[in-house]
Amino acid sequence: MTGPLPLSDKQLDSIRCATARINIWHGSVRSGKTIASLVRFLLALRRAPASGLVVIVGRSLQTIERNCLDALADPLLFGDVAAEVHHTRGATTAMILGRVVHLVGASDARAEGRLRGMTAALAYCDEVTLLPAAFFRQLLARLSVPGAMLVGTTNPDSPKHWLRTEYLDRAHELDLAEFHFQLADNPSLSPEYVAALAAEFTGLWRRRMILGEWVVAEGAIYDAYDEQQHVVDELPTMRRYWLGVDYGTTNPFAAVLLGLGDDDRLYVVSEWRHDSRAAHRQMTDAAYSGAVRAWLDGRHAVPEWTFIDPSAASFLVQLWTDGHPGVTRANNAVLDGIRSVSVALDSGLLRIHRSCAGLLGELPAYVWDETAAARGEDKPAKVDDHSVDALRYVVHSTAHEWRHLLTASASCSAATLPT
Template structure:
């Protein structure tokens, strides 16, 4: 999630950007705050300057995945409208283990789970850029700090706020404030710190988020999660009658949350072929249809064989109105990582190779919330004419999906595991296919 869109409108840095650019000369430099506040671009500019002087070790770029490193770091750096002639000196292919910046080799590391810290072992790091520090495992970040042993080694990192009990805030940022942490600096960014944003655009951003997400993403506050997870959810705004679905460009995935005693839910995710009033592409994401088997309601448990056969029959059915029909099956079949036996059944009996779902719960919730809030994800609702189409499970679960107050007291963001099966399936589809739909859909960061 990059700041490319708004910075392309202006080549002027604001006072907070200039201040952070001048002062970010210490060992660890953290740029944190609201989305669209200009923190990403100024941190990348500072990183470029540091690349020229890094010595004694390797240069690393770290993000949740290599795909997000491409999207949030290298894509802006390779944009001439942002970095002028320097953009021609940055080279990276999405997913590759290394890139080139100003003639220097840069190692690109994904840090999606605690085990990923093993990739750092053996490295001596002279310079690091960390995208979205709060989604990096603490063990990885700690290992990285330990690898920054050369004299003059530096780290530049960005992040949106999280829980006030997040390890980054408690163990590091709070200690900067009290003067107990040597060699660290941080700069807080708000929407008004980005001179490229118009008042109209800022008001639009402010209107899209509510509750927790408004406080974190817009106000840039480190606040605890409480109440509804999707407190912005409004069926009038965020659903569309199944009969009114627009033409789809493709069906990206079917994603499934597997259950035996609990319901099994699967959702079809599509990206639309919509255009705006000027004929320009204006795609949105849609959950177009849903499969659901609740053994308690049906008073019948299905074996893996029966469930797979039932799912295949559903997949081969009608999922879009006749006016929008496309004959392609979804590109990916994404399955709950715990459903090992069901994945085997799909492969052996039906020849379907599935992809393990990305099960990063908090990242998935945050991404899903951003899409819903910005109106870039809509959910198809059943109609009188087609009561068996659409995603009634998602629509019924969304309003009651709440943060667990017991975990909130511990400083953790965790939702209650109650009536969340369609929501889990939706999260799997959105997070696992992010590198696909991000080609069409942009989100504020």
């Protein structure tokens, strides 16, 4: 294989040493582990027994195409080998180095059935921690051809995750080689890029994605929140507004108004809440719609978009009927949303007006669920989370609007990045 692909000493060492039945590269994002694992896959593909199938598995066909095939077909990464990678978008097979490679998406436990009856000689696994445990076990069972090999890569997860407890921690018992990479192991990255990347992760995700640690989700979710830093008594002029709504009937209803100030910071300008239990009075969808409109009119604020709890179908219909502008379902990816809010807080981009009593009361008490963490799951405790959910909806759903504002603060903090 020839081409312009430069490899670090650590990448080369991992490729040479990956001779076990199971070979796993794990660690931080952009650390070079994926490229090293793909090179090892290509070398194994050249020598793979002809009697078994070759498979690439991932969370979905789309992630396989994006993370694996697009990289392999890039001549800037793989030189002349890229010309030997042939795939039609959406097809479940590819031709790589003259060998048919089967592409298998594994989004849930039912995917295990796709492996039944298969005899495999070589498997590449993209983001192993995102695969169902039963699927991974079945895949290993199907690698029954003499000399069969699995090559996989992943970012760290909880230390209770099945990949860590059942395989990596038992490497000395199994025919398994594991290679840990940190961001500093990729010498080709510029300091500016490393600073920008590190700014996109904070708290739990910083330890996992930047430092490459397998750490448990514990304690406060927004551990960067500091009342002295993040709470303000005065607001600048707002250039834009967005609204996030967590709908509730017996549970509290919370609406959070987010503004972009003329100082290029985000501000939670105001919130509106109704707790039917405390007020001893439930409100209808029409009453909620009217109350929210009156509150916004009082603020002289017209949100460009209103992001609603996706489960609140009836309230969405009510707002559409009442002509509320820009109504849409919020992006309810919980962990990604928590990460967006964490980044905005940790970078100093987000401020909260002192009048938002409900949100300010919930933020310090918003914690990870200890019972879920013991099972290896990252889940927030479902207690007093109404305003923080509304905040998550509006901050995460608008991330594409404000993420570029992190660049300046990221470059300023480059000197303090972990190495």
